[in-house]
Amino acid sequence: MVRLIVEGRSIAAPATSSILQAFVQAGETLVEGVGCMGQGVCGSCRVLVRRAGQPDVGTELACETVVEEGMQVSFLDYLTPSTHHVYRIEDIADSWQAPRKLLEIFPEAPHCRHCGGCDRACPKGLDVQRGVNLAVDGELGASGQVFDECVMCNLCTLACPEHIDPNHLGLFVRRMIASVSLRPADVMRRIEQIERGEMSIDFGAPGARRPG
Secondary structure: OEEEEEOOEEEEEOOOOEHHHHHHHOOOOOOOOOOOOOOOOOOOOEEEEEOOOOOOOEEEEOOOOEOOOOOEEEEOOOOOOOOOOOOOHHHOOOHHHHHHHHHHHOOOHHHOOOOOHHHHHOOOOOOHHHHHHHHHOOOHHHHHHHOOOOOOOOHHHHHOOOOOOHHHHHHHHHHHHHHOOOOOHHHHHHHHHHHOOOOOOOOOOOOOOOOO
16 A cells, blocks of 8 residues: 545555546545546546655646555646637648648647647657647658547647647647548648749759640
8 A cells, every 4th residue: 555645635545556546446536637537548637746755746647647655646627728729621621731721720830949848748758849840840640640649638738838739739630631631741841832932943954844
């Protein structure tokens, strides 16, 4: 048995228990901050955790984190993001639009400070910052893979000083990939550069042909 403090209450629990199991077994009834009850897939049981002898406070999922002697735990309420990214995925019919649409819907994304706060906040250990940067670069397929195990707990969004809402960006990318067949990222970037006038087409180059 180990003793820990959960929501200000000292409880004892078997050393093999998760925080969620320990809290419920101590007689607490959870009506919020709980969902899948141990599967680690819903992101509802967000908690702040301080381990004995450590000054830093980390974020975890209560259903996946095993109790430790002297651990201090506080459940986090669900906080609604301050910004809302509204879109209809069915309105984006062509994958050529995907990189541009992402920047229109998430204009904060290129302003990533590379502070790593989202990475430290993620209870799943995802490379959140890398996923955001890949999306900004048009590498939506690679970005989608980073966010594939995201459980939408919103902790990265709460940690982001630029209000990028990384998990919502990741969800958009995954929805986009499921909705349309994406072209290669380098081709989409080149087309965007041509349309913006940043790159011209040399029709005199060997093998080049004028359109039409």
